[in-house]
Amino acid sequence: MNAAHMSAAQPAPVPAPHWAQLAAKAAVWTTVPSGLWRVCFGLGATMGFTGELLAELHRVVPGWGTVYMLSLSIGAELLAFLTLGLVRPWGRTAPRWMPLIGGRRVHPLAAVVPAALGALTLTTVGTFGLIVWSSPENMGSPEAPHGFAGLVMTLCYLPLVAWGPLLGAVTIDYARRTLRRPTHIPA
Numbered sequence: 001m002n003a004a005h006m007s008a009a010q011p012a013p014v015p016a017p018h019w020a021q022l023a024a025k026a027a028v029w030t031t032v033p034s035g036l037w038r039v040c041f042g043l044g045a046t047m048g049f050t051g052e053l054l055a056e057l058h059r060v061v062p063g064w065g066t067v068y069m070l071s072l073s074i075g076a077e078l079l080a081f082l083t084l085g086l087v088r089p090w091g092r093t094a095p096r097w098m099p100l101i102g103g104r105r106v107h108p109l110a111a112v113v114p115a116a117l118g119a120l121t122l123t124t125v126g127t128f129g130l131i132v133w134s135s136p137e138n139m140g141s142p143e144a145p146h147g148f149a150g151l152v153m154t155l156c157y158l159p160l161v162a163w164g165p166l167l168g169a170v171t172i173d174y175a176r177r178t179l180r181r182p183t184h185i186p187a
Contacts, residue, residue: 013177016087020173027083027166030159035073037156042069048149051142079118083167086115086174108178115171123164130161 016024041047044062046054061069085091091111094101133154145153 013089013092014180016170016173016177020170021087023166024083024087024170027163027170028077028080030163030166031073031076031080032159033156034160035077037153038069038073042066042073048145048147048153049143053141053143080163083115083170086111086170091174092178108175112171112175112179115167115174119164119168119171121164122160122167126161126164129157133157 037047041057042061042065044058044066046058049057057065059065085106092106094104094106096102144150
């Protein structure tokens with residue numbers, strides 16, 4: 001099959017619109033503040049917790065709790081980074097350096113389904129977390145961070161609420177661009 005025939009069979013990829021590129025970059029940044037907060041806590045900073053709650057939390061920090069906090073932060077950032085694949089060429093063709101799949105076309109549903117499920121899960125968890133964090137029971141806990149420490153924690157975790165909707169918007173755009181049927185009629 002010659003190159004002219006192949007290019008006629010597959011339409012050129014539609015580039016991601018500017019808003020989707022910005023939303024993908026924003027999705028990556030939503031995980032950074034909470035990740036930095038968790039790293040500080042994992043390394044032993046009290047981060048505003050006091051009393052029995054702090055004692056309970058610091059029974060595992062340092063130790064496996066530190067590993068958990070660091071792993072959670074790195075894992076969240078890596079997952080958020082995958083959002084960029086929905087607006088970049090490597091979201092359509094796997095990079096050559098990847099074992100087994102390098103250089104191969106990424107089937108759109110292999111990206112759309114996990115991204116859509118992730119967006120739904122993150123939106124649900126983010127909304128639920130916001131409701132729980134702002135509930136009178138939590139805000140009234142004398143051992144939870146209050147004052148400046150509470151404000152810092154809230155500001156660090158608040159961007160996570162946007163991660164799911166941003167991923168959802170970028171996923172819808174990716175699906176729109178990659179799952180559409182060709183409009184040309186082959187000769």
